[in-house]
Amino acid sequence: MSASVEIKSLSKVFARQETNGTLQALDNINLSVPAGEFITLLGASGCGKSTLLRIIAGLEVPTFGEALFNGEGIRGTDSKRGLVFQEHTLFNWLTVRGNIEFALKSARRHAAKKSEVDSWLELAGLSEFANNFPHQLSGGMRQRAALVRALSVSPEVLLLDEPLGALDSFTRMSLQDELMRLWQERRNTMIMVTHDIDEAIYLSQRIVVMSPRPGRIAKVLEVPMSYPRNRAADDYTALRTQILKFMDFARDEQEEYII
Amino acid sequence: MNLTVRELRKLEGAPKTKFQRSLDRGLTALPFALATLLVAIYKLAPNFPKYAKNPIAYPVTNVYASFIGIAAVALLAFFVLSFFSAKAYESLLFKAPLYCAIFLVLGAYDIATLKTGILPLPYFPWVDRVLVAIIEDRKMLLDCIAHSLVLLFAGYITGTLAGLATGICAGWSARVRYWVMPLMKVLGPIPSTTWISIILIVASSLFGGSVFMIALGVWYPVSMSAFNGVSNIDKINFEVARTFGVKNAGLVFKVAIPAAMPSIFNGLTQGMSIACTALMVAEMLGVESGLGWYINWQRGWAEFAKMYAAVIIICLTFTGVNVVLNLAKKRALRWQEAKQ
Numbered sequence: 001m002s003a004s005v006e007i008k009s010l011s012k013v014f015a016r017q018e019t020n021g022t023l024q025a026l027d028n029i030n031l032s033v034p035a036g037e038f039i040t041l042l043g044a045s046g047c048g049k050s051t052l053l054r055i056i057a058g059l060e061v062p063t064f065g066e067a068l069f070n071g072e073g074i075r076g077t078d079s080k081r082g083l084v085f086q087e088h089t090l091f092n093w094l095t096v097r098g099n100i101e102f103a104l105k106s107a108r109r110h111a112a113k114k115s116e117v118d119s120w121l122e123l124a125g126l127s128e129f130a131n132n133f134p135h136q137l138s139g140g141m142r143q144r145a146a147l148v149r150a151l152s153v154s155p156e157v158l159l160l161d162e163p164l165g166a167l168d169s170f171t172r173m174s175l176q177d178e179l180m181r182l183w184q185e186r187r188n189t190m191i192m193v194t195h196d197i198d199e200a201i202y203l204s205q206r207i208v209v210m211s212p213r214p215g216r217i218a219k220v221l222e223v224p225m226s227y228p229r230n231r232a233a234d235d236y237t238a239l240r241t242q243i244l245k246f247m248d249f250a251r252d253e254q255e256e257y258i259i
Numbered sequence: 260m261n262l263t264v265r266e267l268r269k270l271e272g273a274p275k276t277k278f279q280r281s282l283d284r285g286l287t288a289l290p291f292a293l294a295t296l297l298v299a300i301y302k303l304a305p306n307f308p309k310y311a312k313n314p315i316a317y318p319v320t321n322v323y324a325s326f327i328g329i330a331a332v333a334l335l336a337f338f339v340l341s342f343f344s345a346k347a348y349e350s351l352l353f354k355a356p357l358y359c360a361i362f363l364v365l366g367a368y369d370i371a372t373l374k375t376g377i378l379p380l381p382y383f384p385w386v387d388r389v390l391v392a393i394i395e396d397r398k399m400l401l402d403c404i405a406h407s408l409v410l411l412f413a414g415y416i417t418g419t420l421a422g423l424a425t426g427i428c429a430g431w432s433a434r435v436r437y438w439v440m441p442l443m444k445v446l447g448p449i450p451s452t453t454w455i456s457i458i459l460i461v462a463s464s465l466f467g468g469s470v471f472m473i474a475l476g477v478w479y480p481v482s483m484s485a486f487n488g489v490s491n492i493d494k495i496n497f498e499v500a501r502t503f504g505v506k507n508a509g510l511v512f513k514v515a516i517p518a519a520m521p522s523i524f525n526g527l528t529q530g531m532s533i534a535c536t537a538l539m540v541a542e543m544l545g546v547e548s549g550l551g552w553y554i555n556w557q558r559g560w561a562e563f564a565k566m567y568a569a570v571i572i573i574c575l576t577f578t579g580v581n582v583v584l585n586l587a588k589k590r591a592l593r594w595q596e597a598k599q
């Protein structure tokens with residue numbers, strides 16, 4: 001089976017309008033994600049995680065190298081590659097229900113059944129708020145709504161940019177379980193950015209640790225535990241310590257840049 | 260806990276003293292009292308001798324008294340209702356000062372014209388004369404309203420469609436912007452009424468020419484606001500839509516237009532006030548129908564009561580149009596954060 005997403009010697013350079021210079025966000029990234037894998041990206045702020053996801057989504061064009069989806073070069077966006085953005089991205093002029101309907105209708109070219117939308121609303125715990133507009137929701141509610149909006153169209157690859165960042169730890173854990181359940185049901189490819197090492201270990205089969213300026217892959221770790229995982233298990237805590245140590249090390253190396 | 264908004268306000272607001280509360284209660288009775296007083300003055304106080312002596316030349320009818328009388332009865336009903344419904348009470352309390360002010364102005368005007376002749380005829384007809392003029396000439400006035408509205412909306416809708424088309428395209432595409440922006444910059448600052456004399460000469464039909472003039476006036480604010488609205492949309496909205504497979508036209512109709520609506524509605528409101536001005540200019544200078552024409556025509560006959568009648572009708576018509584526009588705006592922009 002060919003890899004679902006493949007990144008080959010990819011670099012990304014951004015133009016910086018204000019200084020008329022350029023900034024290298026990603027440097028020589030090589031990564032192969034087989035179909036159905038759950039992989040997380042960990043790394044300090046500014047190391048190019050969002051940029052990498054945006055390139056896979058087709059919103060950004062690589063400067064060097066290439067990004068492949070099912071063996072073909074990625075050109076433009078496609079509803080087969082879904083992205084949950086880091087920022088608040090609900091359409092303000094649509095209700096929560098309207099936002100989910102928008103996604104389903106756009107991806108399938110016909111209107112969604114009400115019961116289907118209802119079940120997504122329930123999953124997000126937003127049934128009561130279905131007819132509210134985004135400005136009437138809390139930050140966490142918006143994030144949940146944006147998450148189910150992306151999930152609803154069942155993309156082959158789901159790119160998640162800190163999708164649970166604004167949630168309290170209980171909601172967070174229960175949504176992690178929900179994500180896990182959906183992933184095990186559908187076996188789609190999941191590429192998720194997170195700042196939470198626990199979350200990365202709990203969910204993913206592999207963890208990609210990135211280092212900043214320019215963004216590079218510092219290490220790829222296998223998580224050799226079977227699902228469902230026990231957050232209190234010994235190998236779990238051991239892996240966490242290992243990552244923490246490594247990330248400290250990664251930071252030391254870059255110290256001269258961090259003031 | 261299931262509080263109503265009203266209960267909430269009451270709980271959180273500063274408590275009122277007993278004295279304040281009885282003042283409030285008195286205030287809610289005041290509009291009714293003033294309306295009754297107005298009828299009494301109108302019917303019972305002696306008229307200015309010149310008018311009183313010649314009731315054929317200066318008729319004083321019951322039309323005005325009936326109008327105010329009906330208002331008085333309605334206000335009395337409102338007042339009684341306010342004892343049973345707290346909602347009605349609050350609404351009446353809120354509106355009472357405004358009603359009182361209206362009655363005071365009406366009363367002062369009645370005294371200054373009919374009762375003392377300080378403001379003389381024919382320039383200052385008392386309200387009864389104006390109301391009678393409206394009723395007598397109602398057929399003609401209705402006809403004029405219809406003509407005015409047809410012309411107004413023909414121009415407004417044409418201008419709006421053109422403005423949306425150029426504004427949205429210019430906001431969307433750099434190439435369209437390249438050609439449309441200079442046009443907007445040159446044509447925009449010229450008041451559309453400037454074109455009236457050219458239109459009077461060139462246009463083969465005055466109606467068509469007036470539609471064009473009104474449309475031109477509406478086009479500018481609508482296209483400007485649509486352009487600003489579209490070009491200020493956060494680009495992430497388009498990116499999200501694209502990840503769901505929305506393309507080109509879909510991005511314009513499903514994202515750009517709804518997201519630009521608040522700005523577009525500013526242009527629509529501005530356009531409406533320009534359209535109303537242009538309509539009056541067109542009707543007073545060229546088109547031989549409509550309320551503007553009616554005013555001019557009555558002025559020719561020195562029928563001042565009828566002129567005022569038309570002014571009142573114009574005011575009501577334009578207010579009505581703007582109320583409808585505001586309702587549409589409120590409905591379309593429900594999603595916006597309430598601005599306080």
Ligand SMILES: Nc1ncnc2c1ncn2[C@@H]1O[C@H](COP(=O)(O)OP(=O)(O)OP(=O)(O)O)[C@@H](O)[C@H]1O
Pocket residue numbers: 014015016023024025043044045046047048049050051052086
């Ligand atoms: N459109 C852009 N134009 C110019 N520079 C950009 C652009 N997008 C990102 N960058 C730069 O690229 C670098 C990587 O940004 P990116 O958003 O990918 O980081 P990140 O790893 O997602 O960080 P965080 O964890 O804070 O979200 C940053 O230095 C950023 O300033």
Ligand SMILES: [Mg+2]
Pocket residue numbers: 049050051086161
């Ligand atoms: Mg990011």
